[in-house]
Amino acid sequence: MTEQKYEPKVVALICTYCTYTAADMAGSMRLQYPPSIRVVKLLCTGKVDILYILEVFKAGADAVMVSGCEIGDCHFLEGNLRAKERVAHAKQLLDEVGLGGDRLEMFHIGASDAPQWAEAVETMTRRALELGPNPLGRSRARSESAAAAAS
Numbered sequence: 001m002t003e004q005k006y007e008p009k010v011v012a013l014i015c016t017y018c019t020y021t022a023a024d025m026a027g028s029m030r031l032q033y034p035p036s037i038r039v040v041k042l043l044c045t046g047k048v049d050i051l052y053i054l055e056v057f058k059a060g061a062d063a064v065m066v067s068g069c070e071i072g073d074c075h076f077l078e079g080n081l082r083a084k085e086r087v088a089h090a091k092q093l094l095d096e097v098g099l100g101g102d103r104l105e106m107f108h109i110g111a112s113d114a115p116q117w118a119e120a121v122e123t124m125t126r127r128a129l130e131l132g133p134n135p136l137g138r139s140r141a142r143s144e145s146a147a148a149a150a151s
């Protein structure tokens with residue numbers, strides 16, 4: 001039996017105003033970036049809390065990026081600042097539980113910064129490759145296949 005190649009899953013929690021516009025523009029500009037990315041569009045990164053981030057890892061993400069407007073440009077004033085603090089705290093928790101805080105990062109990407117979006121996706125994909133698969137994702141896959149075999 002051949003071992004499956006590891007293809008990381010990177011989940012991006014992004015605000016609909018700045019980063020989503022940059023990601024959309026990256027597509028229009030045909031910028032190349034890894035297909036590992038799964039985008040979750042939010043009204044504002046201020047919606048992101050620590051439990052939300054941990055749920056994404058529990059669901060099997062190998063890396064998570066939170067990306068909102070640049071500092072001072074949040075359409076809800078301080079949502080991106082709150083997200084930044086929560087991401088910093090979540091990184092500490094990930095380090096403490098052994099998952100690795102580097103699996104998570106906060107970015108501030110303005111609406112016209114399509115190349116920065118592509119670069120951020122590259123960065124997080126590279127980190128996910130270096131850190132290897134999320135152990136929570138592997139154990140979830142094992143329990144799902146065990147449940148399927150039992151039914």
Ligand code: FES
Binds near residue numbers: 017043044074075080
């Ligand atoms: Fe973009 Fe708040 S609206 S981070």
